[in-house]
Amino acid sequence: MINRLLAFIGRHLDRQLMALVTILLAIGVMVLFSASGGNVERTSAHAINIGIALTIMWIAANIPLHYLASIALPLYLVGLVLLVAVELFGFEVNGAQRWLNLGFTRIQPSELMKIAVPMMLAWYFDRYEAVLRFGNFVTATLLVVVPVLLIARQPDLGTALLVAAAGFYVLFLAGLSMRLLLGTVLVGVAALPFLWDSLHEYQKQRVLTLLDPMQDPLGAGYHTIQSTIAMGSGGVLGKGWLNGTQSQLEFLPERSTDFIFAVYGEEFGLLGNVVLMAMFALLIARGLVISANAPTMFARLLAGGVTLTFFTYVFVNMGMVGGLLPVVGVPLPLISYGGTALVTLLFGVGLLMSIRTNRRLVQT
């Protein structure tokens, strides 16, 4: 009976992904406990988030591939409508209009788009697979640009970046010509000065701060300075769990959320970082393998897009904490405190599992 239940639960769960996710989540709980100063309440809340997110991952893993393909367009449209609604009726928190009040709960539609955009594009390219022309790429680009602009207007640079990246990955994997790609990059570079002007003052500040954190050590540069100090002082072996002075004495800001990697790096050192990055690398590698072996173009593009979005989270967050990238609000996947990102990311992992296991089912 129990065996059959376990078999039912595990039927669509990819073992390798499940193992990596479990290890990463365990590391996350451990680091959060330290980062929150031994706060049991916060750590339990995180555990509950994990429970919810894992459930959603399980559900996603159990959705059949063809069904996934059929909800791609409606999901995208709903997301778009909600983004417009945010623009019109959303409420402001900290100067940014990102949330929509549904009466019983608040939702952040931009989060949905991280999955909906790659899904939509995967579905779109899948549909025109046989007769893919230049015009299709233009349409696909528009499908990405519209929601990205809406999100950037909120303003939420971090999410806009992630959504844009997700769309771009699918475009790239679908075979966007290299010449066109280079052209886009050139146009992008040429547009940089205009983009710069359209940035908000605090966003400009973040970029400038990255170039020279010391120009404002207690203001905009504070995050970067403190996180590099935490990282650097950790050394090879780290200061030990619960012993990081930068985190325990609260010099590190945002240490449970976006900067939790600094806490980890301070307490577990370079050795711990190598282990953590190996876990992420394996998870991403597994995702790419799933993509490579996917049965349909939709599955291949979706798996690739989702995996690379996950990779982007990791890269942007680690780059930011390590002082390589400007401070943008991107959490470290499966480690940072915060339910929304966790749900989105594990939903994505669930999609990967669905693609993997559906292929197997189809073959057998």
Next chain:
Amino acid sequence: MRLAVVAALVAATFLVLLSRLFYLQVIQHDHYQLLAEQNRVNIVPVVPHRGVILDRNGVTLASNYAAYTLEITPSQVDDLNGVIEELSTLVEITPKDLRRFEKRLEEEPDFSSIPIRTRLNDEEVARFAVNRYRIPGVQINARLFRHYPNNEVASHVVGYIGRMSEADYAGLQEQGRAYNYTKSDYIGKVGLEQYYEPVLRGVTGYEHVETDANGHSIRTLRSILPVSGNNLLLAIDARLQQIAEAAFGDYRGSMVAIEPDTGGVLALVSRPGFDPNLFVEGIDPEHWSALNDSPDHPLNNRALQGVYPPGSTFKPFMALAGLELGKRTPGYSISDPGYFVLGGSGHVFRDWKAGGHGVVDLHKAIVESCDTYFYGLAQDLGIDMIHEFISQFGLGQRTGIDIAGEVGGLLPSRQWKEQRFGQRWFVGDTISVGIGQGYNLVTPLQLASATAILASGGRIFRPHVVQHVQDSQTNELQTIEPYPIGEVPLQPRHLDLVRDAMADVTRPGGTAAWAGWGAKYSFAGKTGTAQVIGLKGQKYDEEAIDERHRDHALFIAFAPAEAPKIALGILVENGGHGSSTAAPIARKVIDYYLLGIEPKDPAPRPRKEETAGD
């Protein structure tokens, strides 16, 4: 295949991240390790106990006492003004307190605890304690304060400490002593507190305190204990000092009493004085302008900085010069017509006594303070001999006392006049120098020191206020210069002659007979008067002229004459004749010092209206 490209890019990115982490955690580890330590460890200086100052009998002149202060740690407070307002409902916070707080707020780092009110009384402490939970970031601490329990007594000797100024700090840096201080420390400003600052200060201790980002102290990692400053044990007798100060009444002036056998300063008076306690926490503008703008200049240390003509107190030294240099014998006498005519020029110098003193020998010249005798002696000696001989007694030179700010005064010489006025020395100049007038300028301290040299038979001690420095750790005493630094060669018979004459000054027939009446010891002295303004052709009428234009009264003394235990010099500004105001002060001081007799009227009384006797 595009997926392969992607995989390569992912791998490359991870390598970049990894090499960045390698750079931070391996290559730059030491640098960031240091920054992390600086982040978490605050080095908090611990101020040492300042050495205390005690008189020769153990009476406390400067000490420390612990008092409760109400302090705010700015880094722990969000709304500083709100907190101050809240506090002012519990304890009184004056605008002066507020000013002081704001000044320190600018100077000190945010994590330090800055006092807003000092010296809380028990009721205030209790009231705050009850409400404490409502006001985070505010605490009551016990701190040490400098206190001068005797207020005005010996204020010019002890001086005071105050909060360090920029100039003080720069001075410490120059001397290489700044490491022992923080900019918010107290430092000796005046008097012994200033001169003996390095002795009194001690060594600052340090606590390494682990502190979180909000400035809360977590724990002390390491502490280096401060070393207390050493104590000063003075030669000063506080009661003697007090009696001397009271004896001045409302007169301005100065008195220095020295123990001839050691050079120890028994009392050093400069009137008016001030209350040094006013300065410790920063003096308020009202008190400051009252002290600074007063025509009496209470902040001037007259004993060291006031210069006056010595007047007739110069005569005993002149007499010794005449005897030692062979220009006079004890038996030599003149017939005094009441004036002296300078040969050649025909210029007339008058004696203070119209009609003269009759037949005058050296003894009588001192006892009656005969000017004519000394006019002649001055002419016979000449300025070069006078300058050379008298300068051995230190008149017109800094004594080197252990209080800063001493001035030199002036013992005139041929070279000096040429340098100063570009003029050659006239014989006429010599004549008035002979009775202590003319260009002569001395400080009361020099007068006392010269008298002590005379009293001790020519042995020269550097006057010193501090007798011993007591080591705070071992209690060992280090004695300050108990040996003579030189000697004036004087023949005993000449000394005896001058001493006998000075003893007769206070006996019937002498100029200070009134002050010496009934003394139970031989009381050697010499009166003096120094002109404040020159009166041309007019008769000097004390009653008629403005008080501040009256002559200064001087008196030097030692006792007992045959084996002196105390020597002193007194100057009473606008006191008239030395006999009337200065000599009685000497009598009271010596009566107390030798016999323990307390003055009948120890409380000072206004004496402005009293006229001179004699």
